[in-house]
Amino acid sequence: MELEYLVILALILISTKIFGHISQKVNMPQVVGALIAGIILGPSVLNVLPGSEGDFLSKASEIGVIILMFLAGLDTDISELKKTGIASLVIALIGVIVPLIGGTLVYMGFFGFDISGTEHLLRSVFVGVVLTATSVSITVETLREMGRLNGRVGTAILGAAIIDDIVGIIVLTIITSFKDPSANIGESVIKILLFFVFIAALLVIMHFIAKFIEKFNNKRRIAIYAFAFCLILSFCAEHYFDVADITGSYFAGIILCNSKLKHYIDNKVTVLSYMLFAPIFFASIGFSTTLKGITTDIVLFSLVLLIVAIISKMIGCGLGAKICRFSNKESLAIGVGMVSRGEVALIVAQKGAAIGLIDNSLFPAVVLVVIVTTVVTPILLKIVIGKDKNNKNNIDEEVVNNTLAESVIITHD
């Protein structure tokens, strides 16, 4: 039937919202609900997706993830980073390295320690990459609910989570560009460097033309041009620099994040995201999560990966915090606060699947990690920090609005 994609879109919208609402009711982020909706619509349960609509949905889903990463870049708060500075950097770096090694070792533990083949090594490291990125939205949501977003711990976590994303994207960029076994490693490195030179050049250009652009009094039009810029940069990243398209859109957001017009762009693109494209993306993750044919090995792998995901982030970030002279309790809180993975882990995993670095059979493991870490983080945080009642009404809404919370979670309020 020709118009069936309309019904599929409607089903995706309705089910992700309903399950999002349910997960919100039981204090889980709405992303979890959207994932579950996708799994139910997908081949594991209802299998409503006909093959012929695949192309439209996969392109719409790709646009969805490009928009999510653009918003993530756009919401990067540079001034926040300056406040927390070196501490956040240390926390983020060690917090990336430990899970990266942890994930790699888990994969090798299950599928062989062979490091002679590039392909196998890349696959192993890729599982590590999936574990690196903290979900800023979930962390911020939790801290905001607890009235702890502006404290020393909160600021450090926020800063680290931002750097964490950038580092994660850079690692992803490096790994994906090594993917082609025939590729010259030297050439890959040069291309990555050229990409960052390109981004730096754009940043400089933006710095000089920013004032001219800010005079632009048509807010709708500027949002559309910004969105087109994001699409073009996504294309250029992959087409000319062999870098993932989402890296391009993320840096398109970073380039625009200091603009005074950021707010308008963010507003309009956010609507585009939650009204259609983010639900399609999250549902399509669910579609690729086949629960059929799961072996005991995969279940075991998932559980081990989950445990390593939680512990490695706590140790990495906690250690980083300790080095930066936070107290034991504070370091533990920072470590726990960084545990949650969200959209970014899913985005990275899907990217890996698209270029053949992650097997579809490992998808349920990634989904498990995302769901459980997001569920566990608020619980652990509440135990470690405790709710600060005095501070509850003193939340810096500005900070909240400038973060991912509003934009990446598909339906925030």
Place this chain on the structure above:
Amino acid sequence: MELEYLVILALILISTKIFGHISQKVNMPQVVGALIAGIILGPSVLNVLPGSEGDFLSKASEIGVIILMFLAGLDTDISELKKTGIASLVIALIGVIVPLIGGTLVYMGFFGFDISGTEHLLRSVFVGVVLTATSVSITVETLREMGRLNGRVGTAILGAAIIDDIVGIIVLTIITSFKDPSANIGESVIKILLFFVFIAALLVIMHFIAKFIEKFNNKRRIAIYAFAFCLILSFCAEHYFDVADITGSYFAGIILCNSKLKHYIDNKVTVLSYMLFAPIFFASIGFSTTLKGITTDIVLFSLVLLIVAIISKMIGCGLGAKICRFSNKESLAIGVGMVSRGEVALIVAQKGAAIGLIDNSLFPAVVLVVIVTTVVTPILLKIVIGKDKNNKNNIDEEVVNNTLAESVIITHD
């Protein structure tokens, strides 16, 4: 190249905005600019559209027109209709009948008066249908600029333009359902009646559950559910009742247009429209407008159709106004004010092309009618009415915001 659709989307967004801006600068509606952008990107000039992306773009364009018609329905101001009442109805009806007959005769004049074959008759009548719908947005824009939106003439035009759309959609519905020559005409009529029974039932249900829905305090979510409702009704219209999908989405809008939540739904869906889907739709109209291979016959046909389009609407609506005891000058103003065709003529024409009732070679004629009538209307109106300087700052913004002006035109401000 796999990601080329991103660049095509970016090109569509940038070019429709730039040309929209230019046409605005020379006092033309932005739709005209968007059409020209599409023609330039399309096969006539640059031909940037690769065949492989056709499916994604055609689905996105279909979603675009569904959204446009949903917004048109949503923006229907029932209270406005009650004010002008019977006069608007008379103006609209005669204003539909005269161009309908005019367009039919023009087609028959060029391609033969044979009324024995259903197919030929339908094709002739369809050209008439294309000429029926007045573009509310362009009329409102012009009246607003002249500070004449609230006068007796303005209200009559506004009311007539609304009824005009509804009548046009009903005529379209009847014609398209007769399209299949093997179809039983009795069955088609029954299906159309059943569709309106279905819509009436939904209206009654909406009346009873409206209060419950309005308690819904999550505005984002209600907008998403409303959009999903529009998608489902579009599908149902075509799948179960053999009625055009855009008829379904239009009535989805009508069903929701009295809701207190209309404003939120409108806001969010409008962003979806102008940020992506409306530009894709208008550009795709341009894509289908091949300027190559235009014969002298087509040029002649276009010019005659254009003249008939202008004169038939002026006569039809002017006559209607005269019957309702408007003065000669007022009747002329109302006739002139209803001349402009816009998105709706394009939407109807594209629907006709999709079901094989309009030949692609006739597309330039329709585009010509739309462009020239929209350019001519403000000029004629200014001559007939003249600018009322006293009233200029006394514009009822409420009325403006409740009309199509804000939403159908792809970038209004």
